[in-house]
Amino acid sequence: MKKQWLSVPYGIWALVFSIAPILIIAVYSFCSRSAYGNIIYEFTAENYGKFLEPIYINVLWRSVLLATQSTLACFILGYPMAMIIAKSTIKKRNIMVMLFVLPLWTNFLLRTYAWMVLLRDQGVINQFLIYIGIIDEPLKLLYSHNAVLLGMVYNFLPFMVLPIYSVLSKLDNSLVEAAEDLGAPPWQVFLKVIFPLSLPGVISGAIMVFMPAVSTFVISDLLGGGQTVLLGNLIQNQFLVARNWQFGSAISMIMIIMILITMGITSKYQGEGGGRQLW
Amino acid sequence: MVKKLCKAAYAGIIYVFLYLPILVLIVYSFNDSKYRGNWSGFTLRWYQELMRDRTIISALYNTFTIAILASLLATVIGTAAAIGIHHMKPRAKAVFMNITYLPVMNPDIVIGISLLALFVWLKFKLGYITLLLAHVTFNIPYVILAVLPKIYQLNPHLEEAALDLGATPLQAFFKVILPEIMAGVVTGFLLAFTLSLDDFMVSFFTTGSGVNTLSIKIYSMTKLGVSPKINALSTILFIGVLSLLIILQQRASNIKE
Numbered sequence A: 001m002k003k004q005w006l007s008v009p010y011g012i013w014a015l016v017f018s019i020a021p022i023l024i025i026a027v028y029s030f031c032s033r034s035a036y037g038n039i040i041y042e043f044t045a046e047n048y049g050k051f052l053e054p055i056y057i058n059v060l061w062r063s064v065l066l067a068t069q070s071t072l073a074c075f076i077l078g079y080p081m082a083m084i085i086a087k088s089t090i091k092k093r094n095i096m097v098m099l100f101v102l103p104l105w106t107n108f109l110l111r112t113y114a115w116m117v118l119l120r121d122q123g124v125i126n127q128f129l130i131y132i133g134i135i136d137e138p139l140k141l142l143y144s145h146n147a148v149l150l151g152m153v154y155n156f157l158p159f160m161v162l163p164i165y166s167v168l169s170k171l172d173n174s175l176v177e178a179a180e181d182l183g184a185p186p187w188q189v190f191l192k193v194i195f196p197l198s199l200p201g202v203i204s205g206a207i208m209v210f211m212p213a214v215s216t217f218v219i220s221d222l223l224g225g226g227q228t229v230l231l232g233n234l235i236q237n238q239f240l241v242a243r244n245w246q247f248g249s250a251i252s253m254i255m256i257i258m259i260l261i262t263m264g265i266t267s268k269y270q271g272e273g274g275g276r277q278l279w
Numbered sequence B: 001m002v003k004k005l006c007k008a009a010y011a012g013i014i015y016v017f018l019y020l021p022i023l024v025l026i027v028y029s030f031n032d033s034k035y036r037g038n039w040s041g042f043t044l045r046w047y048q049e050l051m052r053d054r055t056i057i058s059a060l061y062n063t064f065t066i067a068i069l070a071s072l073l074a075t076v077i078g079t080a081a082a083i084g085i086h087h088m089k090p091r092a093k094a095v096f097m098n099i100t101y102l103p104v105m106n107p108d109i110v111i112g113i114s115l116l117a118l119f120v121w122l123k124f125k126l127g128y129i130t131l132l133l134a135h136v137t138f139n140i141p142y143v144i145l146a147v148l149p150k151i152y153q154l155n156p157h158l159e160e161a162a163l164d165l166g167a168t169p170l171q172a173f174f175k176v177i178l179p180e181i182m183a184g185v186v187t188g189f190l191l192a193f194t195l196s197l198d199d200f201m202v203s204f205f206t207t208g209s210g211v212n213t214l215s216i217k218i219y220s221m222t223k224l225g226v227s228p229k230i231n232a233l234s235t236i237l238f239i240g241v242l243s244l245l246i247i248l249q250q251r252a253s254n255i256k257e
Helices: A003-028 A046-051 A052-087 A091-105 A108-119 A124-131 A143-167 A171-182 A186-215 A216-225 A231-240 A245-269 B002-028 B045-052 B055-087 B090-105 B108-121 B128-153 B156-164 B168-199 B201-206 B214-223 B228-255
Strands: A032-033 A039-045
Touching: A003 A245, A003 B055, A003 B090, A003 B108, A032 A245, A046 A052, A046 A186, A046 A216, A046 A245, A052 A091, A052 A143, A052 A231, A052 B002, A091 A143, A091 B228, A108 A124, A108 A143, A108 A216, A108 B002, A108 B228, A143 A186, A143 A216, A143 B002, A171 A186, A186 A231, A186 A245, A186 B108, A186 B168, A216 A231, A216 B128, A231 A245, A231 B108, A245 B108, B002 B228, B045 B055, B045 B228, B055 B090, B055 B128, B055 B168, B055 B228, B090 B128, B108 B128, B108 B201, B128 B168, B128 B201, B156 B168, B201 B214, B214 B228
Parallel strands: none
Antiparallel strands: A032 A039
């Protein structure tokens, strides 16, 4: 029996449900729009042209900005944490990793919703600040750029910590000892030995934070309250509200291309098993 | 000493950051006051209201049946695919692996809207079936990626030995191969199951009117404002996940032994 035939059902499935949908989106993104908004199979580049309007370029800029900010914040908060975990004893280490994985298993929407409870005007944080007398009036914390940023960092921090930890824990300690023996001060050991060796983990982490951050619409929707329109919100809006599937498809194609480029650039710097297997 | 203390403090702050929101939800689920943030007495009222809410119960039912069906289907298709891929020539293997990585790399929102476009184009009625198809689609790659390493570790002579001793290929598979790769198959199934349970983005775009999953239901509830019923729901889910994780951990340590 030829075993490779066992892949046929999957091949057909992937063809129909993974590849065909992308092709449909690709075709739609070049289709014209009738007066009633229906799809006409006539070539046009208008949908991509529309994206260059300042209002949409602004959305792109804001999405990339927020995703970059959250990636940086996750890196700054996450790297020391990954180091602390990697240097703990094995028993402690497993528990610490487990505590990072656990929130990932609770519903993503609930985790975001929890911040609505904390940040709203009568929320825990405002009540606490009023109670200890720092402020008299509740601060407007919810529905702002920073609330969205906070939500992203909160949801995606484990994606940064886990890959970096995975690389750091496999780091060859003799290299660190050699650097120390040769008289390097701790900061030099870190900058010249530990950090460069941990780069594959940092890059995996950055991808795993940046990608969901740039494509989300839930966090911006719940914590930004419609004030913060990101690429994801725009796609959702074009497909479900404005019913301009052609434009929505064009934005999706742009997003796919952005991600392919990022993957292409970073795959060069990424060694084998940079921590992706954690997921 | 100071350094050690600093480290512990830093780790502590990060863990508080991770768990404080969840803890607040749990505490508030027992709070008698509906609108104010302050504590006004212990109650189980929200849990009772939750149980009486039919839409939530049906969403719960949909979420679990879809997760079970989709991950079972994905496990069968994915395991077969992984065995097939293992026996392929390098070129075909590369093509299949790239196809497998496609849904892993693709943002969820793009998977969602592209499947929506496909279902509408095929004139499928959006609802339970389209949800199920979508979930199987994003689940299969994770099963393949979980099973493949186990197949690589497999001793190729095992199957030959079984066949030489007179087993039919089917018997050889179920009695020899499957037990050997079972750990990978189970991991793949559990991964698919949890991904299915947690999914919002893809479900949101591929469901029809009236068919909710828990995530979609929570989303529409948050649109109406903060409700203590959601807090009760989160508490139940969190405790459910925690127990599942403890069971899994137990399993993992048993395998190691």
